[in-house]
Amino acid sequence: MRMLINVPETVVADALRGMAAAHPDLRVDVENRVVVRADAPVAGKVALVSGGGSGHEPLHGGFVGPGMLSAACPGEIFTSPVPDQMARAAAAVDSGAGVLFIVKNYTGDVLNFDMAQELAEDEGVQIAKVLVNDDVAVTDSLYTAGRRGTGATLFVEKIAGAAAEEGAPLEQVEAVARRANERSRSFGVALSAVTTPAKGSPTFDLPSGELELGIGIHGEPGRERRPMMTSREIADFAVDAVLEDLQPSSPVLALVNGMGATPLLELYGFTAEVHRVLAERGVPVARTLVGNYVTSLDMAGCSVTLCEADEELLRLWDAPVSTPGLRWGR
Amino acid sequence: MLDTDFFRRWMTAAADAVGREAGRLTELDSAIGDADHGINMQRGFTAVTAALEKDAPDTPGAVLTLSGRQLISTVGGASGPLYGTLLRRAGKALGDDPEVSPAQLGEALRAGIAAVAQLGGAKAGDKTMLDALEPAAAALDESFAAARAAAEEGALATVPMLARKGRASYLGERSIGHQDPGATSSALLIAALEEVAR
Numbered sequence: 001m002r003m004l005i006n007v008p009e010t011v012v013a014d015a016l017r018g019m020a021a022a023h024p025d026l027r028v029d030v031e032n033r034v035v036v037r038a039d040a041p042v043a044g045k046v047a048l049v050s051g052g053g054s055g056h057e058p059l060h061g062g063f064v065g066p067g068m069l070s071a072a073c074p075g076e077i078f079t080s081p082v083p084d085q086m087a088r089a090a091a092a093v094d095s096g097a098g099v100l101f102i103v104k105n106y107t108g109d110v111l112n113f114d115m116a117q118e119l120a121e122d123e124g125v126q127i128a129k130v131l132v133n134d135d136v137a138v139t140d141s142l143y144t145a146g147r148r149g150t151g152a153t154l155f156v157e158k159i160a161g162a163a164a165e166e167g168a169p170l171e172q173v174e175a176v177a178r179r180a181n182e183r184s185r186s187f188g189v190a191l192s193a194v195t196t197p198a199k200g201s202p203t204f205d206l207p208s209g210e211l212e213l214g215i216g217i218h219g220e221p222g223r224e225r226r227p228m229m230t231s232r233e234i235a236d237f238a239v240d241a242v243l244e245d246l247q248p249s250s251p252v253l254a255l256v257n258g259m260g261a262t263p264l265l266e267l268y269g270f271t272a273e274v275h276r277v278l279a280e281r282g283v284p285v286a287r288t289l290v291g292n293y294v295t296s297l298d299m300a301g302c303s304v305t306l307c308e309a310d311e312e313l314l315r316l317w318d319a320p321v322s323t324p325g326l327r328w329g330r
Numbered sequence: 331m332l333d334t335d336f337f338r339r340w341m342t343a344a345a346d347a348v349g350r351e352a353g354r355l356t357e358l359d360s361a362i363g364d365a366d367h368g369i370n371m372q373r374g375f376t377a378v379t380a381a382l383e384k385d386a387p388d389t390p391g392a393v394l395t396l397s398g399r400q401l402i403s404t405v406g407g408a409s410g411p412l413y414g415t416l417l418r419r420a421g422k423a424l425g426d427d428p429e430v431s432p433a434q435l436g437e438a439l440r441a442g443i444a445a446v447a448q449l450g451g452a453k454a455g456d457k458t459m460l461d462a463l464e465p466a467a468a469a470l471d472e473s474f475a476a477a478r479a480a481a482e483e484g485a486l487a488t489v490p491m492l493a494r495k496g497r498a499s500y501l502g503e504r505s506i507g508h509q510d511p512g513a514t515s516s517a518l519l520i521a522a523l524e525e526v527a528r
Contacts, residue, residue: 053406076373078364079406107496108407111449115402115411137500144499196365199356203365216500218364223502 008197012054012074019061023324026064027092033085035061036071040093046164046173047071047093050102050157051086052109053078055196055297056217058325059153066330067321068161070099077196077297078218080108086116090125098126098170100177102156104149105133106218128174132156134186134305136245137214137223148216151257151294151305152184155317158326162319180313187241188303189234190215190222192261194296213237217259217296217303231266235273238304243281248308251286253317254278255305260295262302267291270302286314293325331429336526337393338382343522345375351518358511362498367409367511374405374413390430394421394438408496409512412446412459419445436470443467450495457491457498457505459512466520474527481520485513 005011013030020028027036041047050060051073060072070093075081090099099120103113110131117127134152138144160177168176190212193202206212211229212222229237256271258264271290278285286309294303307313320329348355352368359367377400387393398418402410420442424430430438443463452458466481486509493505496512 075406076370077366079366079370080408080410082403082406082410084403106408107450108410111408111411112406139502144502145495145497148500198369199360199365203360216497218497223500223504 003195003197005197008200011197012076015054015057016061016074019324025322026061026324029088032088033074033081034071034089034092035064035074036089036092037065037069039066040070041095042070043095044097044167045095046097046168046170047090047095047099048102048157048161048164048173049073049086049089049093049099050153051075051081051089052104052106053080053218056295058292059294060157062325063154063157063323065321065323067165067319068157068323068326069102077198080106080112083112083115083119086113087119087123090116090120090127091123094125098128100160100164100170100173101127101129102153102160102177103129103131104153105131105146106148107145109149126170128170130156130160130174130177130181132181134181134184135216136185136187136241137216150188150217151186151255151303152181152307154255154257154289154293154326155184155253155305155307156180158321159313159316161321162316165319176312176316180307183246183309183313184305184307185242185246186303186305187238188215188217188222188259189213189238189301190259191228191300192298194260194299196297211301214241215296215299215301217294231270232273232276234302235270235277235304239274239277239281239306242304242306243283246306246308248283248306251284251309252278253307253309253313254285254288255293255303256288256290257294257303257305258292259299259301259303260292261298261300264291267302274304287317331431332390332435333429334388334390334393337390339526340523341375341378341382341393341397343525344519345379347518347522348372348375348515351515355511355515358509358514361508362493362501362505363511364497366407367515370405370407370409371413371515374401374410377401377404389424389426389428391421391424391426394418394424397421408450409515412450412512415445415449416442416463418442432474433471436467439463439467439470452495455491456495457488457493457510457513458495459510459516461485461488461491461510462513462516462520466516474524478521478524481517485509485517488513
């Protein structure tokens, strides 16, 4: 194992100390593991709180700032945060206008945010909640925990964050977040397994020359394994998997996301293939974002997320944002 | 009758077992989950023993309630709320009695298990901790040894199951052939109970 760390036990705390050092616009509570935009609570503004396991950076702490999240709660590596963190974050950012929890559909995240909602409401904070579940690799049925929340989390956080920044009330922010989620679908591919600091070896065995299709963002294996494919073949497979579940009638927002260890050179090449296949399928693209945004530590691979945009979603997507991980328009 | 000290020793024995088996739990979890069950449970039970030393609860119910609250506040993931709810609800069901009978403990555990099933939306056969806990609680009226055996059998019985809840459910058919880490840690908890009752 070669990692730029001290000891596995302090990886998350060390990273938070670094975030504090690098970003004076954030208030970082290292002990309680809460990252808050420094000017919170903002009077009259709905606050957005998200969180999840660490190891997906810049998600979520890197998306805290004007135009996006008010606070984030990083959990242990790939482990959801605990209710105390979320309730503390909600209390720190609530201006009285209420708080929207943005929750990825993983059992741990869902249960802990449920408990946090109870704690926060006991303290008089009004809470609304939106569940992100965009991953088409998982069949949503009575017999599974439902589709996972992956890349669309970025769309939901950005779009709902812009609505909140404009002064929309809680129910409107919640509604637009829900719409962004409902119109988004993702598919992910792993070219290597992930190594967590605590385990020190890959969490699943992926021989060279093979790839996993339909992976999540926690180093869990995917649904299917195949011999290595070209960027072109992967784009065909991933985009078609998404389009099987989403038939956009308006231009899409496209996120070509790296899982952590795939260079931008490869991601841009893959983006060209994604655009090609979308054009072949008659799907116009309104905006494209390429980079490592919803990562899985050192996993190589990528995911594609499409969001069927409408005028309002597009306007909110284009609105200014100023966070460590996403910044434009101001 | 089982007194407050018995429950404190149960939690300490559980913490020891989780610490001892953390590597195995993580290994099982890396096959069908995300390789953090051992380290998470270890962190939680370390907090439990520290809290029991600091706050010295004075009834069996209070020992379990405090332990459950510590797990919720420190474990994270699905295990935190699920194990935390199991112990908190069992603790509440025991009330303020300074001593409780094994039958009362069985009743309390069944109340805790029902709360876990409701929270997670799972039932026996879904390849979860319930597959160890439910048979154990049913066997507890017979003896602690029977409960331990039932929990261990229950954990083993998850191997051929198809996961329907939690992260393992995303694997579909590929979850078959692996023992469920949650059922395994549940069996450790029941084995610790049998150890201190011996």
